[in-house]
Amino acid sequence: NYKELSKIVIGVCGGDGIGPAITSQAQRVLEYLLADDIKSGKIQFKVIDGLTIERRAAEDAAIPPAVLEELKECHVILKGPTTTPRKGDPWPNVESANVAMRKELDLFANVRPVRIPEQGIDWTFYRENTEGAYAVGSKGFHVTEDLGVDFTVVTSQGTERIIRAAFDFAKTNGKTRVTAVTKANIIKTTDGKFLDMFREIAKEYPDITADDWYIDIMTAKLVDEKRRKDFQVLVLPNLYGDILTDEAAEFQGGVGTAGSANIGKRYAMFEAIHGSAPRMVDEGRDIYADPCSVIRAGAMLLAHIGYTAESEKLYKALDICTITEKKLVITGRNTGATSAEFADYLMSTIEKL
Amino acid sequence: NYKELSKIVIGVCGGDGIGPAITSQAQRVLEYLLADDIKSGKIQFKVIDGLTIERRAAEDAAIPPAVLEELKECHVILKGPTTTPRKGDPWPNVESANVAMRKELDLFANVRPVRIPEQGIDWTFYRENTEGAYAVGSKGFHVTEDLGVDFTVVTSQGTERIIRAAFDFAKTNGKTRVTAVTKANIIKTTDGKFLDMFREIAKEYPDITADDWYIDIMTAKLVDEKRRKDFQVLVLPNLYGDILTDEAAEFQGGVGTAGSANIGKRYAMFEAIHGSAPRMVDEGRDIYADPCSVIRAGAMLLAHIGYTAESEKLYKALDICTITEKKLVITGRNTGATSAEFADYLMSTIEKL
Numbered sequence: 001n002y003k004e005l006s007k008i009v010i011g012v013c014g015g016d017g018i019g020p021a022i023t024s025q026a027q028r029v030l031e032y033l034l035a036d037d038i039k040s041g042k043i044q045f046k047v048i049d050g051l052t053i054e055r056r057a058a059e060d061a062a063i064p065p066a067v068l069e070e071l072k073e074c075h076v077i078l079k080g081p082t083t084t085p086r087k088g089d090p091w092p093n094v095e096s097a098n099v100a101m102r103k104e105l106d107l108f109a110n111v112r113p114v115r116i117p118e119q120g121i122d123w124t125f126y127r128e129n130t131e132g133a134y135a136v137g138s139k140g141f142h143v144t145e146d147l148g149v150d151f152t153v154v155t156s157q158g159t160e161r162i163i164r165a166a167f168d169f170a171k172t173n174g175k176t177r178v179t180a181v182t183k184a185n186i187i188k189t190t191d192g193k194f195l196d197m198f199r200e201i202a203k204e205y206p207d208i209t210a211d212d213w214y215i216d217i218m219t220a221k222l223v224d225e226k227r228r229k230d231f232q233v234l235v236l237p238n239l240y241g242d243i244l245t246d247e248a249a250e251f252q253g254g255v256g257t258a259g260s261a262n263i264g265k266r267y268a269m270f271e272a273i274h275g276s277a278p279r280m281v282d283e284g285r286d287i288y289a290d291p292c293s294v295i296r297a298g299a300m301l302l303a304h305i306g307y308t309a310e311s312e313k314l315y316k317a318l319d320i321c322t323i324t325e326k327k328l329v330i331t332g333r334n335t336g337a338t339s340a341e342f343a344d345y346l347m348s349t350i351e352k353l
Numbered sequence: 354n355y356k357e358l359s360k361i362v363i364g365v366c367g368g369d370g371i372g373p374a375i376t377s378q379a380q381r382v383l384e385y386l387l388a389d390d391i392k393s394g395k396i397q398f399k400v401i402d403g404l405t406i407e408r409r410a411a412e413d414a415a416i417p418p419a420v421l422e423e424l425k426e427c428h429v430i431l432k433g434p435t436t437t438p439r440k441g442d443p444w445p446n447v448e449s450a451n452v453a454m455r456k457e458l459d460l461f462a463n464v465r466p467v468r469i470p471e472q473g474i475d476w477t478f479y480r481e482n483t484e485g486a487y488a489v490g491s492k493g494f495h496v497t498e499d500l501g502v503d504f505t506v507v508t509s510q511g512t513e514r515i516i517r518a519a520f521d522f523a524k525t526n527g528k529t530r531v532t533a534v535t536k537a538n539i540i541k542t543t544d545g546k547f548l549d550m551f552r553e554i555a556k557e558y559p560d561i562t563a564d565d566w567y568i569d570i571m572t573a574k575l576v577d578e579k580r581r582k583d584f585q586v587l588v589l590p591n592l593y594g595d596i597l598t599d600e601a602a603e604f605q606g607g608v609g610t611a612g613s614a615n616i617g618k619r620y621a622m623f624e625a626i627h628g629s630a631p632r633m634v635d636e637g638r639d640i641y642a643d644p645c646s647v648i649r650a651g652a653m654l655l656a657h658i659g660y661t662a663e664s665e666k667l668y669k670a671l672d673i674c675t676i677t678e679k680k681l682v683i684t685g686r687n688t689g690a691t692s693a694e695f696a697d698y699l700m701s702t703i704e705k706l
């Protein structure tokens with residue numbers, strides 16, 4: 001129902017590392033596609049700075065409060081990668097900005113499509129995005145110096161909404177199979193609940209085949225070139241979604257090629273699923289960073305807000321530029337094209353469609 | 354130091370489903386290879402029945418106490434698959450016999466080799482086998498009907514021994530790299546401790562390169578045909594070991610081709626990593642079940658108890674029978690060879706080596 005709004009505010013939150021360099025190119029492409037509606041005032045872009053590791057560390061916050069306020073003024077957000085400190089990094093241990101944003105904006109469905117048309121692969125992953133092994137963040141604790149505990153949390157409400165989202169997507173898009181992936185034989189309470197609810201809810205969708213597998217064997221099934229194309233929609237608790245979508249994206253060409261949609265009732269955020277590559281910035285190579293993943297996230301954003309034709313144009317042009325024609329290749333170094341050159345190439349390709 | 358024992362007792366615990374059919378063939382092959390030492394009384398086989406789902410359900414025990422006593426009378430155990438009840442099965446919810454045996458016999462290292470010589474792949478996975486997400490079994494609980502919690506547990510002792518086992522294996526076998534796989538950016542307390550200890554212990558092995566990756570991106574790295582062969586020894590918390598080894602085994606030809614060693618200070622157990630396939634038994638097809646995985650487990654057992662030459666012979670003959678010659682093919686149906694025919698073929702191949 002975005003079409004009914006008098007104005008749609010698209011936040012562009014560059015994150016850090018190569019993020020600002022690539023999201024600004026994605027913004028150029030979106031502005032090009034939405035030019036008329038920007039002119040009419042229907043669409044407004046809002047650039048949100050400050051989601052950098054330096055500022056997060058200084059304010060000791062996964063997302064600085066002022067940045068969070070700005071994010072909440074948008075309807076949808078295009079987000080670049082953000083740095084999560086690792087042991088040994090110079091930053092104190094602030095939590096992942098991704099994870100915090102998913103929770104703060106209640107973006108419960110992480111939707112990740114993986115398509116390899118020539119192999120007949122067209123998977124859509126519905127990853128639960130706010131609970132599971134990610135629920136308590138750093139609130140696990142050491143009972144003694146030698147004994148540490150972490151928690152996995154499941155709620156009925158959190159589980160029901162992601163499972164329904166997966167089945168509803170399947171139904172609306174003519175899919176005939178939804179597959180749940182858990183480790184309910186071992187993680188009995190939380191994954192058990194997820195699987196039980198999946199089986200219950202499946203009964204309401206009698207035209208859709210519902211099956212389920214354990215995550216260990218599922219990682220093997222994705223490798224099986226004969227059978228894997230039979231999977232269509234997959235629904236998974238947070239951690240398994242994290243794991244399985246990286247494997248799946250690799251078959252498509254790597255995490256750099258995949259975008260990710262984080263959808264809630266009120267907000268939606270679209271992001272690249274690769275990292276912030278701070279080393280490229282240190283070496284002055286960020287202008288050569290590949291913007292494809294975040295541009296793909298932009299195409300998902302367009303579809304989400306109802307600009308279906310524009311979204312399809314963008315997907316088509318991306319395929320031409322990265323698969324069919326490849327007139328410009330991004331290598332990440334000065335041997336390749338810059339982000340800006342790629343965006344130009346993409347826009348001239350759209351022009352010709 | 355098995356060689357120093359006056360007698361080595363090898364338990365053969367068939368489990369259920371196709372387990373008894375395939376382990377009895379594996380036993381025939383081992384008896385053939387160890388004939389002299391069986392005659393001299395140095396080696397004794399002990400068949401252990403009763404680890405069936407019917408009996409476990411009747412006694413409401415993951416492992417019936419009498420069976421556990423028998424297992425403890427052995428030095429090493431060859432184990433067939435055991436059935437873990439799933440929701441909807443006619444059995445009450447007894448815990449996994451595998452998992453119980455790992456805990457009861459304190460088999461802390463689950464060692465899974467994956468080799469694809471023609472691709473240069475020679476991986477050895479050291480999976481922590483007694484704690485992590487598997488520690489508390491069904492002791493997770495519902496706080497309310499709508500809120501469930503599970504636990505992940507790490508101990509210093511449990512972590513240290515698996516990491517040292519991986520580094521010691523690397524050192525003894527001329528490996529130059531050990532890789533830890535965690536999700537320490539999210540599962541901060543338990544995986545964080547695992548990663549911290551890995552980095553500390555790595556300092557004691559200055560000739561070995563130690564690196565670490567997150568489990569999500571690691572599942573993608575195993576797909577990357579250019580880089581994956583560079584991994585050598587990998588050490589992982591329980592759940593990630595479970596997940597990653599199934600993916601890895603698939604590249605080698607499926608979980609049916611892989612064996613798994615479960616090693617503790619006092620006991621060691623070797624098993625097939627596939628399931629018990631009760632449907633094959635129902636349909637009277639268990640004599641056609643493929644014994645390769647449990648025979649491979651037998652080859653690991655031989656190496657473990659110091660029968661290196663016999664173990665190598667067995668590996669070589671397995672390669673000839675399943676890769677090079679393939680005179681007999683097991684299809685799982687009466688179109689293929691039986692387990693017994695395969696064992697005969699294997700023994701006649703060993704004879705000719």
Ligand SMILES: CC(C)[C@H](C(=O)O)[C@@H](O)C(=O)O
Nearest residue numbers: 084096098099242538539569
């Ligand atoms: C960066 C990390 C916190 C994040 C996650 O674990 O969810 C990433 O892997 C992802 O999949 O978006």
Ligand SMILES: CC(C)[C@H](C(=O)O)[C@@H](O)C(=O)O
Nearest residue numbers: 185186216437449451452595
């Ligand atoms: C059967 C199951 C309990 C077991 C596990 O999760 O450890 C299996 O997947 C394995 O890897 O041995």
